[in-house]
Amino acid sequence: MNVQAKIKKWGNSLAIRLSGPMVFLPHLKENMVVNVHITSLGLEIRPVVAKKRKKLPYGEAELLKGLTAKRAHADELIAPSKKELGE
Secondary structure (H helix, E strand, O other), X not given: OOOOOOEEEEOOXXXXXXXXXXXXXXXXXXXXXXXXEEEOOEEEEEEOXXXXXXXXXXXXXXXXXXXXOOOOOOOOOOOOOOOOOOO
16 A cells, blocks of 8 residues: 655654554554664554563462461561661
8 A cells, every 4th residue: 555645844853644544554553662664765664562471380379379477587587787777
C-alpha cells in the first residue's frame, strides 16, 4: 500500500502525521514504543514487540511454603555499632 504524506515543521524538528491506514494497518497506538530503522532510502517504523517472560521453575507460594521465623533466621538480627552508623 502506498500513502502520501507531507513532512511539516514541528517546533525545531520535522514530522509526518500518521493517519488512516498508516496507523490502523500496522496497529500503531498512542504512546506505543516503536523502532525506527533509517537507511539512505527512507525510514521503516515497526512496533516494539514485548518479549515473553520466561516462566520460573518455582512460584512464590512454593518457595515460601514451610517458612517460619526460625527457619528464616529472623531471630538473628544484627546490631550495628555506633561507629558503623556514623555516630
